[in-house]
Amino acid sequence: METKVIQTDRQQSRILLGEKISNLKNYLPTDKKVVVITDDNLYRHYHAAFDQFPIIRIGQGETNKNMDTMAFIMSQLIEMGVDRSCFVLGIGGGIVTDVAGFAASIFMRGVKFGFVSTSLLSMVDASVGGKNGVNSGGFKNMIGVFNQPEFVVCDYEMLHTLERDEFISGFAEIIKHGAIKDKDYFEYIEKNADKAIAIDPEVIHELVKKSVYIKASVVEADEKEKGERKKLNFGHTFGHAIEKLTGIHHGEAVAIGMMMAVKASQKFNFISHDEAEKIKKVIELYHLPIGIDIKANDLFSAMTKDKKRDGDSISLILLKGIGSAVIHKMSYKELETLTYDLC
Ligand SMILES: NC(=O)c1ccc[n+]([C@@H]2O[C@H](COP(=O)([O-])OP(=O)(O)OC[C@H]3O[C@@H](n4cnc5c(N)ncnc54)[C@H](O)[C@@H]3O)[C@@H](O)[C@H]2O)c1
Numbered sequence: 001m002e003t004k005v006i007q008t009d010r011q012q013s014r015i016l017l018g019e020k021i022s023n024l025k026n027y028l029p030t031d032k033k034v035v036v037i038t039d040d041n042l043y044r045h046y047h048a049a050f051d052q053f054p055i056i057r058i059g060q061g062e063t064n065k066n067m068d069t070m071a072f073i074m075s076q077l078i079e080m081g082v083d084r085s086c087f088v089l090g091i092g093g094g095i096v097t098d099v100a101g102f103a104a105s106i107f108m109r110g111v112k113f114g115f116v117s118t119s120l121l122s123m124v125d126a127s128v129g130g131k132n133g134v135n136s137g138g139f140k141n142m143i144g145v146f147n148q149p150e151f152v153v154c155d156y157e158m159l160h161t162l163e164r165d166e167f168i169s170g171f172a173e174i175i176k177h178g179a180i181k182d183k184d185y186f187e188y189i190e191k192n193a194d195k196a197i198a199i200d201p202e203v204i205h206e207l208v209k210k211s212v213y214i215k216a217s218v219v220e221a222d223e224k225e226k227g228e229r230k231k232l233n234f235g236h237t238f239g240h241a242i243e244k245l246t247g248i249h250h251g252e253a254v255a256i257g258m259m260m261a262v263k264a265s266q267k268f269n270f271i272s273h274d275e276a277e278k279i280k281k282v283i284e285l286y287h288l289p290i291g292i293d294i295k296a297n298d299l300f301s302a303m304t305k306d307k308k309r310d311g312d313s314i315s316l317i318l319l320k321g322i323g324s325a326v327i328h329k330m331s332y333k334e335l336e337t338l339t340y341d342l343c
């Protein structure tokens with residue numbers, strides 16, 4: 001087990017890489033009432049590990065990441081009679097951690113919280129970095145806060161009960177980290193695809209660790225996404241729109257979004273044909289999709305609803321080679337033309 005400490009201006013968060021859910025008590029406060037927020041899947045597989053605490057169960061899937069679920073959680077917390085001294089423990093994938101972190105941040109103006117991160121996607125991305133929130137009015141992650149969890153337990157053994165398509169989805173964010181920040185890491189991701197997919201413990205540890213370190217360094221430099229953190233949105237401007245239009249998994253949509261961003265990078269002569277082909281190959285090695293049949297006007301109109309807009313322009317993340325991302329500001333008109341070219 002290794003610990004990575006994330007230090008922001010206001011807070012400290014400990015990411016416990018390879019820790020076991022059975023050791024949870026070592027991290028929980030002994031002087032506070034602990035309340036668990038989880039979903040039905042995690043409850044079914046792992047409830048024995050947290051049955052001693054009161055539990056709030058939320059529905060599965062992106063459609064439950066909304067303000068109705070928040071209202072439900074608030075009413076449950078009030079009914080349980082907990083006060084400001086409680087501790088919220090989110091146990092689940094990215095949806096549970098996004099929702100639980102937000103609920104803890106607003107209940108009684110904020111209580112402390114921690115996570116057991118149970119999907120690959122949440123270990124390498126969603127539960128790290130302190131973005132918590134829900135979707136609203138057809139906009140993704142529209143309402144939320146920046147607030148760091150006290151700790152995040154990443155128990156790799158829990159990945160064995162994750163559905164295969166959900167597991168595969170997590171590799172999209174791993175590939176993203178290599179593509180935007182670290183060429184050597186990208187090579188490692190490429191070389192170890194078979195072992196990674198087979199949940200080889202050493203390879204999974206290396207991937208989660210490296211991705212967490214990359215995300216931590218970005219978050220430490222720019223917690224509130226004023227500049228550098230925007231690079232983590234590589235593949236997400238197109239990806240969020242595709243996710244919304246088709247309902248495919250977040251990671252699958254991000255993989256397609258990354259391919260579109262790579263093609264755009266090629267169009268601007270930022271990246272060579274060989275590098276673009278290499279990224280495509282790695283996405284395919286991880287059994288992720290590289291394209292989808294979608295109408296340009298639907299995609300463009302969904303993209304203009306992305307909250308990452310900045311007045312009349314949008315920041316698209318492109319690559320200037322593998323391991324190096326750039327923030328490319330473009331007008332909506334330019335984005336529209338580009339989308340029609342790419343589709
Ligand atoms: N906050 C952030 O910085 C950030 C970053 C990336 C993604 N996200 C968000 O994360 C969400 C996607 O996360 P996700 O893919 O983990 O989704 P998820 O939470 O829906 O988990 C996927 C599915 O797998 C199940 N599951 C999770 N862990 C399991 C396990 N160990 N065993 C059995 N089943 C398990 C869940 O019940 C669910 O059905 C999206 O809403 C996305 O916007 C947030």
Ligand SMILES: [Zn+2]
Binds near residue numbers: 125173254
């Ligand atoms: Zn993502």
